[in-house]
Amino acid sequence: MSPGVIFERAYRDLKQRLADGTLKPGQPIEPAQMSAELAASITPIRDALHRLVGERLVEAPNHNGFRLPRPSEAELRDLYLWNGQMLGLALRQSRFEALRDIDLSASVESSTAIASLFHRIAGAAGSNEQAQAIGQLNDRLAPYRRVEPCVLDGCDDDVADSGVATAETPRQVGKRYAAELFGQQPLGLSAKILQRRDHRL
Numbered sequence: 706m707s708p709g710v711i712f713e714r715a716y717r718d719l720k721q722r723l724a725d726g727t728l729k730p731g732q733p734i735e736p737a738q739m740s741a742e743l744a745a746s747i748t749p750i751r752d753a754l755h756r757l758v759g760e761r762l763v764e765a766p767n768h769n770g771f772r773l774p775r776p777s778e779a780e781l782r783d784l785y786l787w788n789g790q791m792l793g794l795a796l797r798q799s800r801f802e803a804l805r806d807i808d809l810s811a812s813v814e815s816s817t818a819i820a821s822l823f824h825r826i827a828g829a830a831g832s833n834e835q836a837q838a839i840g841q842l843n844d845r846l847a848p849y850r851r852v853e854p855c856v857l858d859g860c861d862d863d864v865a866d867s868g869v870a871t872a873e874t875p876r877q878v879g880k881r882y883a884a885e886l887f888g889q890q891p892l893g894l895s896a897k898i899l900q901r902r903d904h905r906l
Contacts, residue, residue, distance in 0.1 A: 708749065715745045716753040723762055723773065724847035730902065731775030734763065762844055773848075781849065782895040788842045791835065792823055799829040819850055852901040856894065 719739065722728045736754060740747045754771045757763040764774050776784065820843040827839040843850075 711745055712749040712752055715743055715749045716756055718743050719753050726848055726851060728773055730773050730848055732773050734771040778896050778899055781899060784845060785895060791839050795827045795830040795835050799826060849898050849902055852898060856897045856901055
């Protein structure tokens with residue numbers, strides 16, 4: 706297997722662990738341990754971690770090891786507000802025909818559904834830069850998206866959301882979700898999301 710293929714596999718595997726909560730916010734990441742768990746040499750693991758640092762998904766404080774970011778309440782609020790601004794811009798610029806063709810019928814894990822919807826709304830705006838920016842925000846918010854439905858709807862941790870309602874257009878779903886999460890008391894919502902996330906650690 707070529708070094709490039711090994712690096713890409715290590716990068717994808719590490720990124721998936723960040724998204725699915727296998728690695729926790731604030732947790733140190735030991736390249737040697739990841740090397741053993743992912744069956745890859747330490748060099749591509751380190752290279753993948755450095756790439757994730759560049760994407761702001763991993764931190765390397767003072768170039769002394771790696772860890773997952775653990776944002777403060779204010780930092781998480783800023784991230785959500787920036788995501789809301791990007792989503793609102795994409796909605797204003799989106800083409801109705803492109804939004805209408807987005808399939809909302811699939812029942813998937815709610816955090817995946819929301820991230821996918823936001824990315825598709827960005828794509829419907831016809832801007833690659835917007836799509837990439839919202840994709841990066843999706844990645845950075847992935848550890849917290851898993852608890853968003855319970856914070857917004859008051860559900861228990863083991864309740865799985867069935868997905869977005871197919872009776873609404875993607876534009877309506879996006880606006881409603883943005884209003885709930887980004888528009889109303891973002892400081893309070895960010896605190897609740899952090900509390901719920903910490904509760905599940």
